[in-house]
Amino acid sequence: MNFPAITIVTAIIFLLTYAGISLGRIPGFRLDRAGIALAGAALMMAVGAITPDEAYRAVNLDTLALLLGMMIVVAHLRLSGFFRLVTSWALAHAHSPLILLATTALTAGAFSAFLVNDAVCLVMAPLVIEVTRSLRRDPIPYLLAVAMASNVGSAATITGNPQNMIVGAVSRIPYTEFAAAGASGGCRDCAGLCRGCGAMVPRIPPIHTACCQAAISSGS
Secondary structure (H helix, E strand, C coil): CCCCHHHHHHHHHHHHHHHHHHHCCECCECCCHHHHHHHHHHHHHHCCCCCHHHHHHHCCHHHHHHHHHHHHHHHHHHHHCHHHHHHHHHHCCCCCHHHHHHHHHHHHHHHHHHCCHHHHHHHHHHHHHHHHHHCCCCCHHHHHHHHHHHHHHHCCCHHHCHHHHHHHHHHCCCHHHHHHHHHHHHHHHHHHHHHHHHCCCCCCCCCCHHHHHHHHHHCC
């Protein structure tokens, strides 16, 4: 089967762009993921795969505006110390490694349901590392819990991640209806990931909550 040259070129550009975004860089070029995506889009227009007008129509301005607004909200919450305050309160009630794990996962999932999950991971990861190091524990199970719970929580609402924002903007599904449909699956998945990450947590003595609070306070 013979494919038109434009189809082959388009497929090559797409695969190279996708690989570059997955790896985070392209050897020999000083480009980050955003730069790679922009370069790929420019190449698509250069070879005639899409016209500039089609490229413009493919940009969902409603989603970009909502994403920008959520990023601004997250930035102000981080600067005000909100995330550190809530995390400190949550960890103060963790009296065992498994409860600490569950608290970490639930906090990450709850934040990600209403805020952008990428930003939640960037904010919570340093806090989790501070606490686990102060307790001389392996941070990997807790960091995995943050990463997976943020994905689970973000799927529950329209504002959780950019994909859901696009779905909400195009479908016009009400926020509450979307959240009601995603909440049950999110809770079930969060419980499953707690069990999975919990298998990585060794059975060691209870946690002294004062150590958690001291670790968080020292990073303030």
